Amino acid sequence: MSVELAPFPVLAPLFLAAVLAALEHITNRHRILDLLSLATVAAVLVLDLLLLKRSFSGTVVYWFGAWTPMQGFPVGIAFVVDPVAALLALFAAFLTAMGFLYSWHRFKAVGTYYHTLMLLFLASMQGFCLTGDLFNMFVFFELMGVTAYALTGYKIEDSGPLEGALNFAVMNSIGGLMVLFGIGLLYGITGGLNLAWAGAFLEGKAGGATVAAAFVLLSLGFLVKGAIVPFHFWLPDAHAVAPTPASVLFSGIMVQLGLYAVARIYWVVFSDALDPAPLRLLLLSAGAATALLGAVMALLQRHLKRMLAFSTVSHSGMMLSGIALMDPSALAGTLLYLVGHGAVKGALFVCTGIILYHYNSVDEETLRGKCLPLKATGALFCLCGVALAGLPPFGTWAGKGVLEQSAGSLGYGWLPPLFLICSGITGGVVLRAGGSLFYGVGSANFLSSSAPSSGKYEEPEAFEEKGGTPRMMLLPLVLLVVVAVGAGALPQLQSSLAEGAARLADGKGYRATVLKGGAYAAAALPQPDRPGLAMGVAAALAAVAVAGFFFIPPDAVRPLRGLRRALEGPVALLRSLHSGYIGDYTAWFLAGAAVMTLFAIMSQ
Amino acid sequence: MSERFRIMLYLVSALAFAAALRAAFAGLPDFGAYCGAYGPLVLESMQGMRHAQQGVAAVTFDYRGFDTLGEEFMLFAAVAGALLLLRRQESERFREPKDQAGDRAGIEPAPAVLGLGLLMFPFTLLLGIYVVLHGHLTPGGGFQGGVLLATAFYYVYLSGEYGDLLEVAAGDTVARFEAAGAAGFLLVGTVPLFTGHRYLQNVLPLGNMGEPFSAGTLPLLNCAVGIEVTAAFLLVISAFLRQVLLIRKGKHS
Amino acid sequence: MNMLPFLVALWLLLVGLYGVSATKNSIHLVSSLFVAQSSGYLLLLSLGYLKGGTAPILDQVRVGSRPVDPVVQALTMTDIVVGAAVSALILACALQAFKKSGTLDPRRTPPMRG
Missing domain, CATH: 1.20.120 (Four Helix Bundle (Hemerythrin (Met), subunit A))
Incomplete structure (x- = not known):
């Protein structure tokens, strides 16, 4: 047995x-x-x-x-x-x-x-x-939430973590409530809570407003977790203040699990009941907006962890765009990207943890040129910057490459350039921070140096010991980088994920396996093509260019002054949107929820 | 964002959202005419298969017992989190609980309050135990009974004996009880695994329907949850009371 | 058709979220959130209701009436525990934040913004 x-x-x-x-x-x-x-x-x-x-x-x-x-x-x-x-x-x-x-x-x-x-x-x-059960999913969603709020507020000596935990808890509870409403609607229609059962019940029936609303309400809850615009506001508040191990988990996997849930419920429950075209448009536009806004906001930060948090928002938007294509090969690319991004982002958070350990600060301006002694950490930090942009052979390159290939073949030719911009910016700001911290390059720039959250002095989270960086802190950093490389370099992972994505996207097969038993009959898949190197190299070069732009002395070039004046207004507007006040976040949430629900109902 | 803009944005969105959901509700079965398969299947099968008569308890602890495991640990996590957030900071110190008014030396609870507290404590305790033990027969169960049990201890605080309450909850006994309650549920579920059954499978003797020892594992799971919930609420209440009564700024008095 | 309880649930949700959106006090915030949470209970319970139904406890069912759906009641109980857990944590955060800043107003200049 x-x-x-x-x-x-x-x-x-x-x-x-x-x-x-x-x-x-x-x-x-x-x-x-x-x-x-x-x-x-x-x-x-x-x-x-x-x-x-x-x-x-x-x-x-x-x-x-x-x-x-x-x-x-x-x-x-x-x-x-x-x-x-x-x-x-x-x-x-x-x-x-x-x-x-x-x-x-x-x-x-x-x-x-x-x-x-x-x-x-x-x-x-x-x-x-x-x-495989919808309500069970909700229970674990909330358990994940409750533990995450507590971990976010871990450093009670500061007020930042308390505010972050509060915003996080309220926004995610509202998200959970939306999931519950979605469960209610779905239970009212199908009478079941098992995903496969609900999908089998809806299969072949005309969708209609109630089914569409159930999908959108469920997605809304998971998209709050996934930090999709305009539900993303809590994420930078929480991720930037959480202790390092929690930040690694939040940015590396928790946010992405929200997106995974959207993919899962779509394919298992709704894929044979709803018209995919409007849903694709809905999720794709939300994803693209998230990717852009996150990247731009990352540019405006000097608080390292907050900058990384906004970069997570941007990458989460890219992954949602991948899921929104509703295509198995795009899904495979997204999953590969998820692994690559999680490892790289985790490594970056460990780097900031090491910086925090030595200097009790995560502020780009205060620390400029002060981190010279941290040679290994600095080199790995900058390497992770280009890796985040998608330099081959990192997992981010492979995942994004697969995703871009399928986006092109599905007729979404505008996605690869968008990804190039967002990867370039999010990788570039990491390089900018790496250059100024570890090599003392550059000076206070007009975009980020005015940021209200600076992270100038942070409560230490670990007992300090004499000597350099503890080995047990460097070990996870190295392991994460190795995994990030492995995810891209090993073709086996790509082909297994192609099979996995094909099975995730096969709603009928999933339902039959769960409800009728028996082994899953997997169709043999052709070996997927390896992604090309060109886009990866281009994204890495874009990141270097973005970083290089910020290293130009501010008064050396005349046109920069004009640019600075032109950008003052929009920057102030973007900053005021991210006000840190939970009332604003709730109003934005409801606005987004209303638009999405109305659109989905009217289009079905 | 200005106050006015925020409220306007909210109201407009609320109207649109309400319109959307109103349209969605139209596709639901009429209120009072629900005909889903789940409830009837449970109600039909639970008597024969589990000798259980209380549908909600059967769903909570048997059919969907795994949800309840998650639910119990959610409370467990909330207590751990609250204790983490309400720990004494390095810049704070404990002090003696004393009356805020300067002209009184100590706190003398009025005799009526004390008497009422003494009266209510045992009755609430007994009611809580009853509700936990009969969770699989009558309305109630481990969660409800556990809250009642914690309320009994809250009477101790209300009658002015908060020193006693804090003493009870400050030691690690309550924390151990809480962990034991949470782990107990989990372990009851693992027993069937040793005989080749599934996790949380109800393999205990089923007894006669309507008797205290019936429906297999249901009473056991109810007790585990009851212990966990009682201890959880005691810990949270005392953590908040400690913040209000005992912890003050400053290193030493 | 009769969908009044569902609409009441919707009303509770929107009123509760209004409270969250307009809040000037963290304790008020928790209370508002709880109002919004209660909409979930009402929605679930009214979904499973049967006209003339009784509690799903089989030794007490009157002749001629049917027991209502027990599943939604179990789900509601889970959701109540969720609400309690979240409230405890938010209150703990609010209490510590109050000690820091001396105010419960979440609109005070937050450390994390921009």
């Missing part, structure tokens, strides 16, 4: 979270808590690897409580593990492991449930990836 592994990636961290909470009061707990949590994450990693391997030979369906469908109706909750679900779970576990390595032995205030919360966060991400 083979042991069914599916529930254990959730159960193991949940159980250990409870155990660690009970161990909070023992003395000398630092080492024990670190060891136990790392061992748990390692176990989850192995479990996910095994699940991934199994899922390729057939989707794993696990009915909790042995409640298999009764008269064809699923009365229980099922985990449905297909390659994409397993791969995302694996990636989440990997990033959590990197977070724990970074915080090894040094994290302050460890006595107050840091490990417990991180493990709960891991468990919620595992459950969110693996589940």
Whole structure:
């Protein structure tokens, strides 16, 4: 008898979270808590690897409580593990492991449930990836939220984290409420909560306003998590102030899980009930707007973590554009990009964590030229800058390349240039910061030096020790860079993701596997073409050009002064939009929600 | 964004959103005429298969027991998070709880308040235990009973004996109970795995319908949740009280 | 057709979000959010209602009436726990922020903006 592994990636961290909470009061707990949590994450990693391997030979369906469908109706909750679900779970576990390595032995205030919360966060991400039940998805969505709010507010000595956690909690709760409304509508129509059942019920029926509204309401909730314009405001507030390991997880996987959920519910539930053309337009325009706005806002920051957070917004928009094409090969590219971006962004956050550890600041202006001693960190930071833009052979290059190829063949020729601009800018600002911090190049520029959030002095998050950067902080940095390279350099990952995406996009196959049982019959796919090098190199060059532009002395060139005057107004407007006030965010949320719902209902 | 613009933006969007949802609601079954398959299937099968009579408990702890696991840990996470956020900062110190009014030395709860508290405490405690234990038979269950149990301890605070309450909750006993409640639910679910069954499968003897020991694991899971919820609310209440009553700025008095 | 309870749920949602949008006080913010949350409970419960139905506890069902859907009630309970969990965290944040700035007004110049 083979042991069914599916529930254990959730159960193991949940159980250990409870155990660690009970161990909070023992003395000398630092080492024990670190060891136990790392061992748990390692176990989850192995479990996910095994699940991934199994899922390729057939989707794993696990009915909790042995409640298999009764008269064809699923009365229980099922985990449905297909390659994409397993791969995302694996990636989440990997990033959590990197977070724990970074915080090894040094994290302050460890006595107050840091490990417990991180493990709960891991468990919620595992459950969110693996589940095949809509309400179960909502439960893990909220569990992920609750732990994430608490982790965001971790540094209570500052007011930034408290504000960030508050905005994060309110916006995501509103998002959760939208998911709940969507669940209500879908339950009213189909009578079921299982994704496959709901999809099978809707298959072939005329969609109509209620079904369209259910899709949009569900998506709205997940797009808040995915930080899509105009629901993105909470993200920079929260990611910029969270402790480093949490930032790695938030930017590397949590935001993207929101987008994954949109893809999942679209393909499984709605793909055979709704007209895809208007939905494609809706999601594509939201994605493109997000990509642009995020990139522009990243240009305007001097607070390093806030700059990286806006860069996450931009990349999240690019990934939504990829999902919005509603095409298996574009989806495969998006997933590859997700892995590449998560690793690179994680590495960048670890770099800022190291900077924070040494200088108690994450401000580009204060630190200009002060980080010269951090040779290795500086080199890796700049390498990650070009990697973020998509230099071959990083995973960002491969994913974006696949995505651009399919966008071109689907008739969306304007997407590759848009991606080039956004990648160039987001990579360029990292290079700008890297140049000024680690090599002392450039001077206060007219775009970012006026930013109101500076990050000049930040509360330290780790106990300082004598000597250079602790090895246990550099280890996750190196590992993340290695994974980012591996994701792009190994053609196996691309072809497995092509298969995974094809299976995610096969709604009918998914429904049949869950409801009728039996192995998933995978159609043999041709080996996908490797993406070309040209666009990747071009994006990296664009990033260098953007950085170079900021290194020009401000008064050396006359036209710059004109540009500066011309940009003053728009910059002030953009800054005032991101006001940090939750009331504004809510009003923008409802405006976006109204436009999206109305559009979807009228177009169906 | 100016106050006025924000409110206008909100109102216009609210109107549009309401119109959209109004159109969406038109496709729902009429209020009071719901005919989904899920509820009837549960109600028909739970008597025969589980000897259970309380539909909500059967759904919560059996058919959709895995959701409840997540729900219980959500509360667990919220408590851990609240304790993280409400920890004493390095710039703060503990002080003795004392009356804010200068002309009174200590706090003397009025006899009526004290008497009422003494009266309510055992009754609420008993009611809470009853609701937890009969969760699979009558309305209520671990969540509801747990909140009642925590309320019983809240009477201790209300009758002026907050020192006692803080003492109860400050030690690690309550925290251990909370962890045990959360882990208990999870472990009850793993028992069937050792006999080759599925996680959270209800493999215990089912008993006679309507009796306290019936419906298999339902009473056990209810108790685990009851313990977890009681401890969780006690911890949160005492954390907030500690902030208000005991923690002040400044290193040392 | 009768969809009044659904519309009441919508009203609760929009009124609650209005409170969040116009808030000048963090405690008011939490209360408003809870009003909005309650719309979810109402929507779910009224979806599963049956005309003349009774509670889904089988030994108490009157002759001639049918029990209502127990599933939505279980979902509602989960959602109530969500609301409680989130409220506790937001209140904890508000309390600590109050100690920092001496005000509960979230409109004060926030450290994170622009």
